[in-house]
Amino acid sequence: MMQYMLLFSRQGKLRLQKWYTAYPDKQKKKICRELITQILARKPKMCAFLEYKDLKIVYKRYASLYFCCAIEQNDNELITLEVIHRYVELLDKYFGSVCELDIIFNFEKAYFILDEFLLAGEIQETSKKQVLKAIAAQDLIQEEETPQGFFEDHGLG
């Protein structure tokens, strides 16, 4: 089971965090800080795994963003790389060649997509099409119920 997933930029800014196990806030911050420094310090040619506490960390860099997952000892590191890749593909399909800015400005969407792909730290849907279909359907409901004012829409803006 995946314990948490972090997205952060090359500058070390957190872009998304998903915790599947409960940690106190203080510890969450500490984990983020330590992992970000450790991973940013690694050279590009190094392998994608490291050990952190009793967890295995699997990370991969896509353009300026690092995707980092913490999995348990029994989990498969190589398939976790595929999980990360699948998530990137989903984001890419949804935003249309995704970039860091898309995730910054639409972070809630990034969470929604993740929640249709993973649940409770495990993969819930292995079909890209199904995930995107579910997201599109929910976006549609959201769009239909949001009244458009003249000066201002009532959505998130």
Added chain:
Amino acid sequence: MATAVELAIEKIDEYKSKIGRTLGTPMRLRDLIRQVRAARTMAEERAVVDRESANIRESFRDDDSPWKCRNIAKLLYIHMLGYPAHFGQMECMKLVAHPRFTDKRIGYLGAMLLLDERSEVHLLVTNSLKNDLTCSTQFVSGLALCTLGSICSAEMCRDLANEVEKIIKQNNAYLKKKAALCAFRIVRKVPELMEVFIPCTRSLLGEKNHGVLMGATTLVTEMCERSPDVLNHFKKLVPNLVRILKNLLMSGYSPEHDVTGISDPFLQVKILRLLRVLGKDDVRVTEEMNDILAQVATNTETAKNVGNAILYETVLTIMEIKSESGLRILAVNILGRFLLNTDKNIRYVALNTLLKTVHVDYQAVQRHRNVVVECLKDPDISIRKRAMELCFALMNRTNIAIMTKEVLIFLETADAEFKSECASRMYIATERFSPNHEWHLDTMITVLRLAGKYVPDEVVSCMIQMISANDQLQSYAVSQLYHAAQRDAINAQPLLQVAFWTIGEFGDLLLQPTDVDSTPISESDVISVFETVLPSVLTSLMTKCYGVTALAKLATRFHSTGDRIEALVRMNQAHIQLELQQRSVEFNVILRLGELRDGLLERMPVITHNSLNAAAPSMIEDDGKKDDLKISSAEIKTFVVSTDATPVTNGDLLGDLNLGSTSDYSADLLGGGGGAPAAPAQQQQHSNSNILDIFGDSSSLPSSNAGVADLDFGIPAAKESAPTYQPVIAINSKGIEVQIQVIESWRNEQARLKMTAYNYTPRTLTNFNFLAAVTKTFDIALEPSSSPNIEPNEHATQFMTITRKVPNTAARMRTKISYIVDGSEQVGDGVVNEFPGL
């Protein structure tokens, strides 16, 4: 052109937002993000965030604001930046209660981010989830399931398990897959709720939808890992799983689940893992899956990472179940291919898996030794670490010479973090597999030289113990160490410590020529090594202490260099560190004691007890126990961890002796007061050696407990009142050591014993219970224990009295302990056949 239009739209958008805000609408999410991104300094960013946080907080007062959803979204952004956002927890729950989907979507997202299973608003969450789980809109139920999967507490699990079970039974694949994973989460959190889900799980594996199959496999795996009964129950599912896997392998291209030509690798990996759980230790079940595993292992395309991910999982499964030997060879060969892969990730995984399987098929793994050794040179630290561990796992009596050569090359350039562990493991490996003592010693000297200051203190103690225990080695050791100390005076303090101890003890052997070719070493040569090392500021305090002790001992072994030795001993009389100052002052006095001096500074008795067992007394004057000194790899934990143990000062001990003044103690030592003639020589000898224990102990063994244990052992013995006996180790298992010590020997056919249980595990033991049984000719009465709980590195004591019914029989005792650690009950037992003192 396009950009001009975009700019115009953006401009209009900005004005729209400004006008909107003058009309009372709160700032938009994207405007907040823009402002934060425009901040040039942390202070500016903080100002923006603080201002907006205040606005959001203000707006939360108004309960029916139509902007709540937007405000929460902004708050979540603020939360991600690391600013406090807990005040939004309650608002998220209010938002969830709204009927609008957007509100629920953002509300649940907020709940997942801001709450976790420890929050107090849980009753609210539970109620909202309960309502939404039964909602007719599948996406609302979907959000509720997703939230439950992220933040369920144990109470929530109990309250909502039945709702989740109902959804699993419904005929909606979208919700089914989510519910199955929620069930997985619930079972993990509260295993006894498993019963709710067992009946409905079986049919899930018959579904066609891959999402549902994923959820079902995950759920079954979890349940099987938690309960052996459920494991047996689900064993009949193996044919179904094999069929699903076969279909995945055989089916042609299905665009929906394809990953670079492989059909749903995610599901394949999940099923392989479940097969592993089901087939473990079961020959019959294993037989059912042999074929499919062979198929997966041979037919999977390995050009891409996905294929290797599946192969990796297959190898793990093959190695863990009772698979046939052909399959095992196939699996180890796959790992061998992995090791040669250009992809670092695959190499890492291969090393890791070989390490896990080395105990299953030692010979098969041994074949890949050369590649493993090559990985020691990899530029990637993760790979080097794995390779090092594997190297030590592969070392044995036949390959130790070659392997050591490679490990030493690695050690020379290794990072600091490896040096310490590598040195400890080298000691253990060489102690187990060395062809002879000379080789062992030479290798360890090289290790100490290369690992330098990173060598843990325990390795120093072990080296000293080894030299002390092997008398045919001593002459060789002292000359080798002398040369090593001469060559490398500063970089390797631990090496110097071993060298000083050995030179101090066996300096006289150094002067005897070992063979014809070597140039004889003179006393002056030896002293000049001390003269270069001791005054240097680069020499550590510990080394200086070893040095001073060694010099004091040399004073009795050397004849022509007395002045130089005394000058060196005196040198630190005003040293800023009390420990060294005290040694300097006291040895200076001892050196002028004439006859007494020679007795005090005699050679130490053989050290046979390994100092890895820190609390046990470090001196047992019993050569018969040499063979017990094997260090198991389990003990390495304590070994490395306890390197920060503070050295015991021997100042107190020496202080008690009050040497030089008209002291009762020293008079006693010489054989009882002024008037009485000298006590029998043997007695004197005995007292001396006891005191030497103290000296030697605190100078050679930096383990605190050992020193203290010897304190109450040595001094009273010297005074010849109330003799103290050696404790015996009754039980030593799983990090718990139970010692039994005779407090009072037979008096009126009764003896009093003390049990001390030491907890060397990092966890607290609860409900510790000690039981003892004696043979029929004895009676035993146990007193209450000092404490039922033992903290890490603490101990508990318990006294007992045994009564002898037949005179002059030896007491034997069977002991048993039970305790609870991490919620599981542990037991241990042992037999004591002889008690020193009874």
